[in-house]
Amino acid sequence: MSREIITVEEMRAIDAGSAAAGVPTRTLMENAGRAVADAIVARFKPRPTAVLCGPGNNGGDGWVAARYLLERGWPVWVETLVPRDTLKGDAKDAAAAFTGETYALSRDNPRAELVVDALFGAGLSRPLEGEAARAANAFWKRADRVVAIDVPSGIDGDTGMALNEISFGAALTVTFVSKKPAHVLMPGRALCGEIVVADIGAPEDVVAAQKVSLFENDPSLWSLPWPEPDAHKNERGHVIVASGGRARTGAARLSARAALRGGAGLVTVLSPPDALDENAAQLTAIMVREARDEAAYAQAARIARALVIGPAFGTSDDHYKLLLAAIGAEPRAPLVLDADALTLLSPITHGFTSRDVLTPHVGEFRRAFPGIWSSSSNRIDATRAAAAYARCVVLLKGPDTVIAAPDGRAIVNTTGSPFLATAGSGDVLAGLIAALISQGMESFEAAAVAVWLHGKAGERLGPGLIAEDVTEILPAILNDLAPMDLKAALNG
Numbered sequence: 001m002s003r004e005i006i007t008v009e010e011m012r013a014i015d016a017g018s019a020a021a022g023v024p025t026r027t028l029m030e031n032a033g034r035a036v037a038d039a040i041v042a043r044f045k046p047r048p049t050a051v052l053c054g055p056g057n058n059g060g061d062g063w064v065a066a067r068y069l070l071e072r073g074w075p076v077w078v079e080t081l082v083p084r085d086t087l088k089g090d091a092k093d094a095a096a097a098f099t100g101e102t103y104a105l106s107r108d109n110p111r112a113e114l115v116v117d118a119l120f121g122a123g124l125s126r127p128l129e130g131e132a133a134r135a136a137n138a139f140w141k142r143a144d145r146v147v148a149i150d151v152p153s154g155i156d157g158d159t160g161m162a163l164n165e166i167s168f169g170a171a172l173t174v175t176f177v178s179k180k181p182a183h184v185l186m187p188g189r190a191l192c193g194e195i196v197v198a199d200i201g202a203p204e205d206v207v208a209a210q211k212v213s214l215f216e217n218d219p220s221l222w223s224l225p226w227p228e229p230d231a232h233k234n235e236r237g238h239v240i241v242a243s244g245g246r247a248r249t250g251a252a253r254l255s256a257r258a259a260l261r262g263g264a265g266l267v268t269v270l271s272p273p274d275a276l277d278e279n280a281a282q283l284t285a286i287m288v289r290e291a292r293d294e295a296a297y298a299q300a301a302r303i304a305r306a307l308v309i310g311p312a313f314g315t316s317d318d319h320y321k322l323l324l325a326a327i328g329a330e331p332r333a334p335l336v337l338d339a340d341a342l343t344l345l346s347p348i349t350h351g352f353t354s355r356d357v358l359t360p361h362v363g364e365f366r367r368a369f370p371g372i373w374s375s376s377s378n379r380i381d382a383t384r385a386a387a388a389y390a391r392c393v394v395l396l397k398g399p400d401t402v403i404a405a406p407d408g409r410a411i412v413n414t415t416g417s418p419f420l421a422t423a424g425s426g427d428v429l430a431g432l433i434a435a436l437i438s439q440g441m442e443s444f445e446a447a448a449v450a451v452w453l454h455g456k457a458g459e460r461l462g463p464g465l466i467a468e469d470v471t472e473i474l475p476a477i478l479n480d481l482a483p484m485d486l487k488a489a490l491n492g
């Protein structure tokens with residue numbers, strides 16, 4: 001289940017299902033604790049190590065990990081949040097098997113150079129308080145010395161948020177079976193450090209019974225639309241991008257160029273008459289077509305294989321009419337609606353189709369779907385609800401972009417870098433989505449691929465990145481993804 005993401009509730013069901021299928025929870029705990037010890041030994045040299053154990057099964061995993069470290073000769077001790085004799089069930093059993101030194105968790109204990117945070121797991125129900133909160137604050141600036149079991153304590157596994165803004169941060173987090181939302185959503189993802197997903201022996205059929213529809217974005221989830229050797233440009237689709245008026249044209253050209261780099265066979269910028277010269281003067285492989293009225297936008301929607309409307313498009317009543325003309329065209333191409341198009345339509349009352357894609361950032365999302373935003377517990381739920389409501393693909397942009405389809409599938413993207421938060425970055429993304437749709441990809445997958453590529457470009461470029469660079473580095477990233485036989489053909 002490497003790319004599946006399971007909720008806390010699904011994890012509990014796997015726990016119960018495993019027990020019912022004959023794998024006791026104590027066995028799962030044993031495997032979990034051993035996996036933590038293995039991950040530590042593989043990454044650190046022996047050093048004074050404190051395992052901070054909480055009252056529940058997260059603490060139980062900690063006692064097991066401490067036992068395995070001790071067996072390997074580590075200088076390790078346990079600091080326990082609650083007296084050992086108050087523990088219950090598997091945790092009590094795991095604690096009883098540990099023969100090393102044990103202290104009450106407080107600031108007076110021996111100095112640790114490594115801390116294993118086994119206070120609370122992903123299902124934490126209340127904010128950290130007392131000694132647990134003090135320990136979190138004490139180690140907040142020393143995350144490089146912390147290894148978290150399941151999640152850094154204080155983080156809610158389903159939202160990735162600290163319940164009262166107090167939590168641990170870690171250099172390494174070892175979780176079990178699959179990642180939880182907190183491992184991919186911010187700020188949780190950043191607080192986890194390196195994430196190891198350990199197999200703890202839950203039976204495969206028990207895990208499969210969860211029918212997971214949430215995934216972490218990865219090339220194993222999709223395949224790119226590589227052209228056939230004898231491909232003609234018309235088969236690679238025609239993307240049309242609507243431009244804004246005079247002195248508002250750069251965004252559409254960024255989008256159009258990304259569409260061309262993304263593999264669209266033909267790309268046209270649809271330009272208002274007053275911006276025609278401005279667009280034409282700056283385009284070469286990309287075509288320009290004049291559009292005077294609603295009929296021209298409806299026509300564009302009919303002839304394109306994907307139509308981008310939004311980047312610096314304009315937000316006047318006239319622009320609203322042009323947008324509606326494109327939306328209402330029949331039959332029409334899938335639409336990628338961003339920026340000004342979202343502003344014009346907010347709050348969203350239109351029904352779209354599963355071929356259309358809306359690409360809001362959080363501010364746009366809140367205006368487009370105000371009720372959904374305020375009633376959702378995390379970005380995944382919000383994006384899923386918006387996709388179901390608008391009946392189209394919704395892509396909520398951010399450092400943890402979520403893509404959801406109206407049928408409930410959702411993908412969280414984890415590629416990227418903060419340098420992508422720059423002017424024009426979203427325009428490039430919209431063009432890239434349209435390019436992939438125009439080549440025949442399902443819109444949900446096209447959106448996932450585009451975000452992944454965009455994020456990879458951000459990682460490679462780093463500081464100094466401007467939106468144009470994202471487009472220009474796409475060939476290198478696409479080449480790395482090309483199948484071996486295509487690479488062989490290209491290299492003769």
Ligand SMILES: NC(=O)C1=CN([C@@H]2O[C@H](COP(=O)(O)OP(=O)(O)OC[C@H]3O[C@@H](n4cnc5c(N)ncnc54)[C@H](OP(=O)(O)O)[C@@H]3O)[C@@H](O)[C@H]2O)[C@@H](O)CC1
Pocket residue numbers: 011012014015016028029030032054055056057058059060061119120121122123124125126127128129132149150151176200
């Ligand atoms: N599921 C699986 O398959 C497997 C799970 N495994 C491990 O189990 C972990 C989940 O275990 P868990 O359910 O016992 O939760 P955990 O966080 O250890 O403790 C909950 C206890 O803490 C209490 N409590 C809560 N908040 C509190 C607060 N702020 N301050 C004080 N107390 C607080 C809470 O009290 P309550 O809210 O019920 O009153 C309850 O008593 C999971 O993370 C993984 O490491 C592995 O063994 C492998 C198999």
Ligand SMILES: [K+]
Pocket residue numbers: 058117118119120121148149150151152153
């Ligand atoms: K923990």
